[in-house]
Amino acid sequence: MGSFLQNQVHIYSLDTSAFYSHPEKEINQQIIDFKIEKRELKQMQSQENDEQRVKRIKEITKSIGLLKKKMKDEIEKNISIRELDSERLIDGNVISVFESTLTRTLNIPTDTLTEDILVVRTYYFDILKSLISNGFIHNGEKYIYFSSSAGQIRTKKGVFIKESQWIKHRNSLTCGLTVDDVNAKGGANINKYLAYIALTNSASEQMVNFDINKCIVVPDLETKVDGVVDFIDDKTYEITRKNMSIPIEHTDGAGMILPSLSKNSFMIRLPFIKGLLIPFAFDDWVKEHKGSNSKIQDIYGKTWDIFDDDIQIIFTKSQFKMANYYNGWDDYRDKFIKYNCQAAMLNEENEEFGEVKLNYQMLQTLNKMTDAELKEISSKTIEDILELGTNRDVMLRVLGAKKPEYKKNNFQKALSIYPELLNDNHSKQVIKDVKKSMIKDAKAAKLKISGKYTFLCPDMYAFCEKLFKGIDNPTGLLGNGEVYCRLFDDGKLDLLRSPHLYREHAIRNNIKNDERNKWFITQGIYTSIFDNISKLLQFDNDGDQALVVDCPTFVSVAGRHMDGVVPLYYEMAVAEKQDIDSNNIYNGLISAFNANIGRISNDITKIWNSEDPNINVVKWLCAENNYIIDYAKTLYMPKRPEFADEEINKYIKSKSPHFFKYAKDKDDHKVEELNNSIVNRLENLIPNKRIQFKKVAGDLDYKLLMSNPRTKVDQEIIDKYIELDKSKRWNIGESNYKKGQDPFINKKIRDSLLEGYNDQNYVVDVLIKYLYLKKKSGFKHTLWDSFGDIVLHNLRKNLSHMISCESCGIRTHKKSNSTKYCNACAKSIKNKQNKKYYS
Known part of the structure; x- marks a missing residue:
């Protein structure tokens, strides 16, 4: 898989200012003008009239405050349905999104600009309230609020859809479940419901071999797992180490698919169904295990025979998010067929694995690491930085030419088959940029490490014991503290997940044997039902991945730091149901917008990088972080006792740690002085030597990039290219210009340059001759971003005749x-x- 990553559509992304009335626009412009004047005054050097300057700044600050109040009053009194300002629909406000069930259902062609859906970011809550309650008008069409994904909620964004399109396709997107149906059964948790609707907007490709008639939904595997935890009382903040029997839903988000349909695990999306499907031969399992029963009951009590009914996919109830709102599986299945619903797949595991890196959260918790150990763990990163410009393999790797093929862009594909491109000025310039980024990343603890990212999978053998033999407490194939992953040799591994806030290094033994090799056929890492690892790493099995590290030094250091560390445990609040209506949707979004997860995470980082980290404070903040994550659903947040608040404030009043200069682009005056914390030590460990380029491949022959090497430079094409290249920088910014991260702008440049020419090869050949021969440019991003497929085709064709x-x-x-x-x-x-x- 991976082909869908190339399929994108283009949509407008706006903010609530695009819906201002005329008076609101005027007030907003006054605010902008005052802010510009204030910024200019602040940047002025102190002069004789400094007193007047300070006085004027105060006057402006007061004026801005009055204007904001005036704006709020103006917005509140505007009760009419708002209209989108069409002048805001400019190229600079276009974003590219991957194909999804939503775009396919709306029949939006790939690589086109659509106005069927728009993204709106919230600056004024009152305008958002109006848009959710009343919708808005654009080109005579009414738009209504569709949904917001978890990621969009974090950035205060929402998706709006043409009402006509919603009415036409809503049954396909919701499998016939209406808002009235949900409200008739007591409503739902608003933000959960919005997240489920937003599943249709996940980047995906349609699963072509899916048959809903060969699927069932069964209860999850849940057992009680005994283990020692640090229990945090949400009222007193008392931390008690105790042995608890904790209920764990091992299949939380995971189901099974027969290997005949897929050899690889992948995430799946159906209306109100999401999670991970793991290949497991449950049909063979039943045949080979004496006393097994092929007849099983679904979550509604109906009996199915996996052979007679030809069951190929077994979903779990945890995957079926709105199961209680349908009248049985037959009801869902019939509506799925009637309304032509889609099953979509995404994030299929791959046979190829790229290099992986740590992040500062994973490193900062190993605060007692020695300098020698840190140097060893950093050695691969340091080696790459030092060998840039002189080592062909390193250069190809850092430029992405050795990534899995489906992840490469056209320039990286060209590099992999024609390394001579390394000697070009463009490659050298890119390497210079990459080197700066590598050093910055390394000082922020993005260090190369031996390991792989892979799906976390439960013991499906144990699940079959429960399903087909009725064993409530199965044994499975894995013991406590054991994992299985075919990607690694037997031995100790460190399992890590982000965010990594507490000391969450799960050191486990990877043990292979014939039985495990037979049943666990994927590249995932399988965990034991006797292990409380899911509580330590805070994961579900709906597609969560672990960074699995096998670097001996890192695993040894992590193991030493985990001595005496146990998972944190605290009681979470239960989310309440509400009627789904515009008022509750608005209130739910506002609650979610106000949940500042990043602040808690940064406060924890301050503690880990202080001179004497207080582990109890870290534990409290970890618990608070999870309460904040759930706040939008539960509206519950524990109140800090006074003693805990005082202790926490001792740490969080400090500035950010020094390395946030690199991790978060913080200015010098906003970070602490350099101290000896584990991440800060990288400041002096990571080298920054000037690149001395050496010839690392044969001579570059630019003619191999051309279709017709005899093509002459056409100045008209060159002039137009230069003009469009400059406008590209203006439209998407210098950083994205260098990365080629705007498919819409790249396509517009391509279409514009090809306009009036029947032969696209001619246009590309002119550009190649100009950029590689005449100008010898170090900046060829636009050529590769807009015409890379043609250049790559020419190169492959010409190289086929050469050795x-x-x-x-x-x-x-x-x-x-x-x-x-x-x-x-x-x-x-x-x-x-x-x-x-x-x-």
């Missing part, structure tokens, strides 16, 4: 399929052979 000499590496034309050497090397080798023969 790289096995002796000197120079490219030469093939005389036959057996050609191995260029003419000069072939002649030299033949002379040596003759000399040896006749001597």
